[in-house]
Amino acid sequence: MAAQVRGRETWAPVQRAGPGVGSWRGLPQVLDHLEPDSFVSEHCNCCRRGHRCFRLARECSLILGPRCSQCKSTPVRGALLCCADPWLKIISCLVIAIERPRTTPGPVFIINSVLLLVETAILALMPSTFPAGLLRYLAWTAGVGLPLASVILMLNMPLRNPLLDDTGIAKPYSEPTATLRSPEDIITLWQWMTVSWMAPLIRLGYKRQLEEEDIWFLPYDYQHSRLHILFRELSGTVLARLLKANGLDLIITTSLGIFQTFLDAAEPVLLKQLLAALTATEPNVRAAIVYAAITLFARLVKMQLGVFSLWYSRHTYERARGVLITMIHEKTLRRKAYTFPSSHELPPSQTEHQQEPSSPTAGISTSTTLTDDEASIDDVNNTTDTCSTDSKPSKFQKFKSLVHHGYTRLKPRDPPPKPDATTFAPASTGKVLSLLRNDSYEIAQRFWDAPSITTTPLSLLFSLILIWRILGPACLLGILVLLAGMAANVFLMRLLLRIERARRELTDTKLQRTSQFVEAIRHLRWYDWQQAWLDTIMASRREELRKRVHSSIILKAIALVNMIAAYLFPVAGFWVYTVVSGRPLTVDVAFPALDLFTMLQTRLRELPDLVTILLNSRVAMGRVEAFMREPEKEGLVMDGDGTVGAAAGEVVVGPPQEKPEIVLADASFSWPGAAKRVLRNVSITCGPGLTVVCGKVGIGKTALLQAILGELDQRGGERAVPAEMIGYCAQTPWLESMSIRQNILFSALYDKARFEQVIDACCLRDDLNMFRSKDLTLIGENGVGLSGGQRARVALARAIYSQARILLLDDPIAALDHHTATAIVRNLFGPQRSPLTAGRLVIFVTHRMDIIMPYADQVVEVGRGGRVQAFDKEELRNNEDELEHLAEIANAVASTGNEGTAREEEEPIPDKFIEDERRVHGGVLASVYWQYVKAGNLRWWATMIGFFALFRVFAVGYNWFLKEWGEQYQHSPEGIQSVYLAGLSSDVDGLGVQNLARSLNESPASHWFEFGRWLPPPGEDVRPWIVGFLILSLVQVLVQTLSDVALVVIVYKASKNLFERAMERVANATFRFYDVTPVGRLMNRLTSDMGTVDGPIAQQLVLVAWYSVGWLSSMIVIAGATPTFLVMSAAMTITFVLIFNRFLPASQSLRRLETVYLSPLFSNFGALVEGLTTVRAFRSETHFQNRIITNADAFQKMDHMYWCLQNWLQFRFDLLSAVSSFTLALTAILSGLSSGTVGFVLASASSFVQSTHQLCRRYGEMQMQFVSVERVVELLDLDQEPQGPVKPPASWPHYGDDIVFDNVTLRYAPTLDPVLKNVTFTIPGGANVAVTGRTGSGKSTLALSLLGTLHADTDTGGSIRIGAVDLATVDKHALRHNITFVAQDPVLFPGTLRDNLDPLNERDEAERADVLRRVLGGPSGGAGGSENSSGGGSFTLDSRVDGGGKNLSQGQRQLVGLGRAMLRRSPVVIMDEATASIDGETSAYIQQLLREELKYSTVITIAHKAEAVRDSDFEIVLDQGRLVRAGPRGARLLQQQQQQQQAA
DSSP, rough: OOHHHHHHHHHHHHHOOTTTGGGOOOOHEEEEEEEEEGGEEEOOOTOOOOEEEETTTOOHHHHHHHHTTTTOOIIIIIIIIIIHHHHHHHHHHHHHHHHHHHOOOHHHHHHHHHHHHHHHHHHHHHHGGSSHOOOOOOOIIIIIIHHHHEEEEEEHBBOOOOTSSOOTTTTSSSSOTTTTTTTGGGOOOHHHHGGGHHHHHHHHHHHSSOOOGOOOOOOGGGGGGHHHHHHTTOHHHHOHHHHHHHHHHHHHHHHHHHHHHHHHHHHHHHHHHHHHHSSSSSHHHHHHHHHHHHHHHHHHHHHHHHHHHHHHHHHHHOOOOOOOOHHHHHHHHHHHOSSOOOTTOOOTTOOOOHHOSSOOOEEEEEEESSSHHHHHHHHHHHHHHTTOOSSSSOHHHHHHHHHHHHHHHOOOOOOSOOOOOOTTTOHHHHHHHHHHIIHHHHHHHHHHTTTHHHHHHOEEEEEHHHHHHHHHHGHHHHHHHEEEEEHHHHHHHHHHEEEEHHHHHHHHHHHHHHHHHHHHHHHHHTTTOOHHHHHHHHEEEEEEEHHHHHHHHHHHHHHHHHHHHHHHHHHHHHHHIIIIOOOOOOOHHHHHHHHHHHHHHHHHHHHHHHHHHHHHHHHHHHHHHHTTTSSTTOOOOOOTTTOOOOOEEEEESSSSSOOOOOOEEEEEEEEETTTOOOOEEEEEEEEEEEEEESSSSTTTTHHHHHHHHTTEEOOOSSEEESOEEEEEESSSSOOOSBBBHHHHHTTTTOHHHHHHHHHHTTHHHHHHTTTTTTGGOBBGGGGTTTTTHHHHHHHHHHHSSSSEEEEEETTTTTTTTTHHHHHHHHHHHSSSSSSTTTOOOOEEEOOOOOHHHOOSEEEEEEOOOOEEEEEEEEHHHHHHHHHHHHHHHHHHHHHHTOOOOOSSSSOOOSSSSSSOOOOOOOOOOOHHHHHHHTTTTTTHHHHHHHHHHHHHHHHHHHHHHHHHHTTTTSSSSSSOOOOOOTTHHHHHHHHHHHHHHHHHHHHHHHHHHHHGGGGOTTOOOHHHHHHHHHHHHHHHHHHHHHHHHHHHHHHHHHHHHHHHHHHHHTTTOHHHHHHHSSSHHHHHIIIHHHHHTHHHHHHHHHHHHHHHHHHHHHHHHHHHHHHHHHHHHHHHHHHHHHHHHHHHHHHHHHHHOOOOOOOHHHHHHHHHTTHHHHHTTTOOOOHHHHHHHHHHHHHHHHHHHHHHHHHHHHHHHHHHHHHHHHHHHHHHTTTTHHHHHHHHHHHHHHHHHHHHHHHHHHHHHHHHHHHHHHHHHHHHHHOOOOSSOOOOOOTOOOOTOOOEEEEEEOSTTTTTTSSEEEEEEOOOOTTTEEEEEOOOOOOHHHHHHTSSSOOOOTTTEEEHHHHTTEEEBOOOOHHHHEEEEOOOOOOSSSSEHHHHHHHHOOOOHHHHHHHHHHHHHHHHHSOOOOOOGGTTTOOTTTTOOGGTTTTTTTHHHHHHHHHHHHHHOSSSEEEEEEEEOOOOHHHHHHHHHHHTTTSSSSEEEEEESSGGSOOEEEEEEEEEEEEEEEEHHHHHHHHHHHHHHHHH
């Protein structure tokens, strides 16, 4: 005590020392306002003056260090100046001398930064440390100048060694270009900390719209090729590998998050000290200013940590999303090609290595580590083995077992490492797309948010600790309230997890149906089935949204529980503090506690969101893990890494032999995932030469080729196939959206001579000459720009051009006319065999035995039950029965094979038909926002905003009530605290704000808000104040809950409305839109962009509205306190807006570019799934994997630069926010207001800065999110097909109605050349019409015009009529409902045969069963069998059909299409090569059946097979878009026969 008195006595002279110095004489003076027991006094042995320092954690030395043993001066001067400074500088010199750094030396930079900070603080706060004059200037120069110079120097040193090669890296501040890598790799520390290297891109984006060539390429560490390779080298589950890949960054971001949490928690402590300085008996303004400055410094440090955190968090996010996309894509390349995605199980007999490779290669590993359960079993087994001699387990073993049992009960179980044989269902295409788009994003986003897993609970804990420090044991009751709320939420979270799992399954279903709808939209429109299909999509959508609503309700319930707990916490705490403990709730206690309560409320609001996203990511991770565990194709080779687990009995021949040979010995096969065998006991040997495979439709010919390729499950026997590339031509041609040349080369090198030879051999020369760009002509998605015959020949040319020694050709001549097919077979296999096939092993599947038989070295016939017989030339010569059988097959096709001049059924669409995706320039239009607002219902929006405004009113009242409560304990009735301190009172008076504040407090209006006038003093009776505080808390909870309910309704209505309208517009768009819009682009809008509309869009609008109301209310409150605030607030708001406007244009361009470059990712993936067998046969997996990596780089660089831009904005906004908060706080301190008013104004000022900051940020994010709404809204403006005002009679067209073309000119678009020119003819009603002509003559155009998809040019006055009805004006639904179009490749939908034959359920069960029996029963009643039923089973209406009919052969799909026509029995039937893939016997039977069933219909047939047009009585011949002949066909044939007889 004597020491303390001595210290106080000796302090006074120091306080009164010289003018201009005494006010800043020492640090203890700054802390003068603190309680006496917080100080300790000491004597300095040098100057003999006493000093005081703040006691923290009971020992002054914890802050200031021990007294210096060298000079015995004060702890501040001795410990920091004399001891620390020299040693720190010595360490810096040693580091520089040893390392000789060329890049920024991290330790030296940290040391010098600390020196600069400490010495600046000491010299600024304690100027008397050095005498005035030269010595003080030298101290400033040495203590501050040198560290500052060194820090500036190091800030401008590069982060990368400048001696390394920087070729290909853009220089900082240079013009951005896509040819160079981002300058991030060579920037300096200052450029990294301030993100100033983004300036050139921001400047360019401000001037004009950014294009792809303006965006730097990704930095080295972000490139997907490198990430994919590194990720493949990791072992373990997907989660384990992701954690290994991102471990260091996760540690860094978590550490940064913890530091930021510490700084967040420090602000309420500093606020308490600031208010305590103002509430002291003698208010200490200087101390308040120092605390405000410390708060500024803390915010600046937090700002810089935020920049670093965003940098590393983005790194983990981009890495995680990139490797997930490439991993899922690679797994798709490797997994088995299932054709039974939902109902068929893995057979019990399937061996373990067939379910999952036991020895994975360097590629993606599947379940290479044990789960916890498996590991525990192994541990137990090992323990049992080693301790088997013990009769009882030891205590340690008991404890270990108990701990493990508890752990396994608490820990969520991992999914099993292998698919369950009874419940396993492989992922459908829709689910895989969902994994790529949604689940990969969900998982990657959690790596971004990883720090919040630590910081949110930590911040919650800090808040509780600090509240305890302020309120003491009084907060225990509030903590119990919080724990009760958390316990209640446990049950809600479990329910939420179940709902989310169900919702994701519904999302997969909706996505699958939407994908099939978009892919089949033309066929659906031709049959007028689009509305029925839309109804199924909308049903899925309604179920999905219903689950979303359930999920949202549970989330809001969790939020409600948290809000109640958070608002009751301060009520309970203040009640115990004031009522039970009887302590006064002063301002310096109330407002810091309220600040902590606000922090607590924020964290509690974040907690359910954190739990929700963690649960969602857990579900997403489970789905990805399950997909990665799916069985892979046996014998797969990628990157030359060897084969993957050959199946039982399979022999994969390694090095190429002298002669290629394929051997199947007693081998049986089934489709992947199916138990039934499609091929049984196959024993064939194929060597160099031509092997022809024949058999009835659906008997298993394609299955034989698939078995050779290893795509089927082997069920016994042996299979020996050379492990090399195989040239495969699928029955349904698979082409990519690129040029003809690129499709033929298929990533092989261009050999001009060989290429030209292949073109001639495949009869493509004349076709190429028709195109302006020749072989460089772009053909669109799946070759939409080519006819069916052209597609088949391009696919054949691809196989022939390849260097493969083995060719598997699956009926490539089915879509060709007799002349062209004969020429191709002769060119490839003629007597003088082409060098293109010499020495090659060719297996050729066909029904056209008459063409191929003369060249066959071996014939393989696939029969009933999957049995296979092989005959070589000698056996054929000696086996008369087989010769007769094959002759019947040939004669069925060739009986009148030379009749007709048709070649192909479709003409090409002109070259440039795929349009570039449109990008809007500038900001999102107000009309887009209006569309979304209207979709959510204006009344609900008004209701929600009204609740927001009401909430802000009560929130302001909440703070004002607390301010009034705290001030009632003070004894200054005027409400104004005197502010007198040495040298500053005059300055405060000069501001003129004291009188203003006093006049405001004394105004009559202010009396209404002085609750002390209406409530008793809290010192006498505090209960009314507690009740009022409770009422205000509960009202806020109620209003917030009602606004949340309104938001749920808005999201539901907007999502439902926009999706339905978009789908309706797409379903009724012009057919030209489908021609120029790739499927992937449309799917991107209907899935990816629509997913954004379902999710964060409404929340962004809500946040903008929330912060707008908060900004406006804060401005009003601040203006009410002092006009000075209003001027400063306006200036700060303008500054925020200027910075934001600089940022916005570039960010919008980048976000739009990202959405545009995301479309090719989906398009290429969809194309890959369709052509997976072809890709694997050609061993092109690596090429396609590299392509997806290129696509990922293309869209990822847009996202990368966008977030770099966000980092640039965050740095500047946080800096401005910190400076603004400090400026407003300084103004409030110097305004002379009461301490309660200062606390209230500071809270409002903080709300104003936060609202301004967040309003700009959220508005920017809303703009980015609304780019997706903008893209969806663009679909609402699609040109619609005119439906036609004329409603024809129900019986139209009548039997006998003629079809009249009167001077008709047709074109696909107004800007394109006409395809049919001035065509005039009349088709008699009930006629059987044959339409013939060369490729490009206009046959398919004529057929499509009868469906109303094309209309005659009005300029020529032409018209098309059926009977008396003009097709240009007739209702299109009625037209297509009464006309049936049977395409060469009919589209089938997943479901049953009943669903595919009669989707609208217009016929009774007996009719459907009869048509099915007659069409798929075959000429002998059982025919063809089924490839999925071992070739011998019969079809039923309940037989399952996979998406696209992939479990049926091409011929069976055509039979289903013909069955539709027979069931509909339309007055007009158009068949476009409808029997091209059907064997001769079945085709003859079908033709007879059609004549019987459609005898009362006008049948128009486009075909090249003679039997298809044999009974035609009317013919139309077209050539180059003009009519050559139209008339009765019988008369022409009779005339030809007479001419032949005369010539003879």
